[in-house]
Amino acid sequence: xxxxxxxxxxxxxxxxxxxxxxxxxxxxxxxxxxxxxxxxxxxxxxxxxxxxxxxxxxxxxxxxxxxxxxxxxxxxxxxxxxxxxxxxxxxxxxxxxxxxxxxxxxxxxxxxxxxxxxxxxxxxxxxxxxxxxxxxxxxxxxxxxxxxxxxxxxxxxxxxxxxxxxxxxxxxxxxxxxxxxxxxxxxxxxxxxxxxxxxxxxxxxxxxxxxxxxxxxxxxxxxxxxxxxxxxxxxxxxxxxxxxxxxxxxxxxxxxxxxxxxxxxxxxxxxxxxxxxxxxxxxxxxxxxxxx
Amino acid sequence: xxxxxxxxxxxxxxxxxxxxxxxxxxxxxxxxxxxxxxxxxxxxxxxxxxxxxxxxxxxxxxxxxxxxxxxxxxxxxxxxxxxxxxxxxxxxxxxxxxxxxxxxxxxxxxxxxxxxxxxxxxxxxxxxxxxxxxxxxxxxxxxxxxxxxxxxxxxxxxxxxxxxxxxxxxxxxxxxxxxxxxxxxxxxxxxxxxxxxxxxxxxxxxxxxxxxxxxxxxxxxxxxxxxxxxxxx
Numbered sequence: 001x002x003x004x005x006x007x008x009x010x011x012x013x014x015x016x017x018x019x020x021x022x023x024x025x026x027x028x029x030x031x032x033x034x035x036x037x038x039x040x041x042x043x044x045x046x047x048x049x050x051x052x053x054x055x056x057x058x059x060x061x062x063x064x065x066x067x068x069x070x071x072x073x074x075x076x077x078x079x080x081x082x083x084x085x086x087x088x089x090x091x092x093x094x095x096x097x098x099x100x101x102x103x104x105x106x107x108x109x110x111x112x113x114x115x116x117x118x119x120x121x122x123x124x125x126x127x128x129x130x131x132x133x134x135x136x137x138x139x140x141x142x143x144x145x146x147x148x149x150x151x152x153x154x155x156x157x158x159x160x161x162x163x164x165x166x167x168x169x170x171x172x173x174x175x176x177x178x179x180x181x182x183x184x185x186x187x188x189x190x191x192x193x194x195x196x197x198x199x200x201x202x203x204x205x206x207x208x209x210x211x212x213x214x215x216x217x218x219x220x221x222x223x224x225x226x227x228x229x230x231x232x233x234x235x236x237x238x239x240x241x242x243x244x245x246x247x248x249x250x251x252x253x254x255x256x257x258x259x260x261x262x263x264x265x266x267x268x269x270x271x272x273x274x275x276x277x278x279x280x281x282x283x284x285x286x287x288x289x290x291x292x
Numbered sequence: 293x294x295x296x297x298x299x300x301x302x303x304x305x306x307x308x309x310x311x312x313x314x315x316x317x318x319x320x321x322x323x324x325x326x327x328x329x330x331x332x333x334x335x336x337x338x339x340x341x342x343x344x345x346x347x348x349x350x351x352x353x354x355x356x357x358x359x360x361x362x363x364x365x366x367x368x369x370x371x372x373x374x375x376x377x378x379x380x381x382x383x384x385x386x387x388x389x390x391x392x393x394x395x396x397x398x399x400x401x402x403x404x405x406x407x408x409x410x411x412x413x414x415x416x417x418x419x420x421x422x423x424x425x426x427x428x429x430x431x432x433x434x435x436x437x438x439x440x441x442x443x444x445x446x447x448x449x450x451x452x453x454x455x456x457x458x459x460x461x462x463x464x465x466x467x468x469x470x471x472x473x474x475x476x477x478x479x480x481x482x483x484x485x486x487x488x489x490x491x492x493x494x495x496x497x498x499x500x501x502x503x504x505x506x507x508x509x510x511x512x513x514x515x516x517x518x519x520x521x522x523x524x525x
Contacts, residue, residue: 172394175383181365184398
């Protein structure tokens with residue numbers, strides 16, 4: 001019995017990581033209707049950015065984290081305004097193709113610079129520490145911190161979207177970009193900010209992933225699938241739904257893994273497909289909204 | 293006196309299709325100008341071009357002694373021209389209150405804030421937390437007008453405020469517009485309903501197939517001349 005409790009607890013915490021993977025994807029789709037195929041590779045890019053900063057430039061981890069977060073924010077803004085905004089007029093296909101191309105470029109660039117070896121980030125021993133709950137359940141500090149980060153970021157984004165000027169601009173632009181322009185909202189800039197925020201969350205997710213496990217340049221598509229599954233399970237639109245979707249995926253994987261170590265990812269896919277078949281709108285289909 | 297707004301040889305296109313052919317129009321400060329015409333005459337296109345949604349030549353539109361043709365819509369509203377778009381175009385996932393707040397995004401200073409809008413349309417104050425699309429058609433039109441006023445415009449562009457509304461509601465809406473223009477707000481009012489436009493505006497322009505087919509003081513234009521200009525008989 002306790003073994004199962006432990007499995008579910010591990011699954012929920014893993015789900016926090018998947019939720020972080022998924023939030024950026026959900027945000028970009030929510031505001032701009034862009035399906036970002038390069039999302040997983042951008043997670044890996046952030047990881048290798050942090051690895052380069054700590055090993056090649058010999059920065060302390062905290063400095064590398066700040067650098068990577070700021071770098072991904074700027075990259076997101078530039079990528080959106082310089083590239084993705086130009087693809088929006090032509091319907092859904094051009095952004096899909098362009099982000100697919102970006103995905104291939106990132107993978108090969110990382111392969112060229114860092115080789116195919118999987119690597120990880122060292123966080124000074126925090127990755128192996130754990131806390132005891134009621135003396136029976138050992139919970140890793142890192143997974144717990146990841147879950148806390150996911151909840152905090154979800155709450156922060158929900159507040160940003162629901163209660164602030166820029167959040168209202170995000171939602172208004174998502175509803176009707178042309179009318180948003182008539183209100184004085186510069187939609188090109190708003191889109192830039194949306195992607196900047198999405199990639200900042202991507203950077204946090206990537207760093208937490210790389211402290212937890214090893215990451216190789218070719219891991220992007222796998223991360224993308226988990227992010228996609230979380231978004232679909234949660235239902236497009238609300239950040240809490242996306243986080244919950246991540247948790248359902250995490251728990252499914254943890255249970256599958258407990259049944260047989262080869263079945264973790266497989267169980268996640270099965271649950272995802274079952275939800276797609278029986279509840280295709282996901283569990284929490286709603287638009288980003290605060291007060292309404 | 294230089295007009296508040298002046299267009300010179302204004303043309304507009306949807307892709308290859310030309311919708312406006314050399315429109316010359318003037319609005320004096322404090323004046324209400326009506327634009328009438330049949331469906332497809334170019335009335336909505338004219339307002340959308342003035343608001344910066346559709347591109348045009350820089351010299352084609354002059355506002356407060358400045359050429360503003362071709363400026364982006366988000367900059368035009370910051371200069372003081374606000375559009376109440378055809379079909380209202382409220383933001384469906386935002387509440388009434390939030391729709392109004394978004395209207396203030398251009399950050400122009402002036403008399404309008406949320407409370408003034410609720411004074412003008414008390415029913416909106418009662419329903420401020422409702423989703424904008426849950427309101428009745430007339431109330432939605434009030435939100436659209438309020439949202440435009442939140443930018444503290446000098447010139448208000450109204451596109452078919454009466455569209456799809458009951459006559460009694462139309463009366464209320466235009467009573468509010470009259471209150472605004474009596475306080476000195478300039479406006480261009482596009483209407484299908486000719487007698488309504490005649491009552492509201494001091495001068496009328498009639499469009500036909502993208503050209504001005506008739507213009508003059510509302511009072512001096514006879515029914516016959518208007519219907520001739522309307523249908524091009």
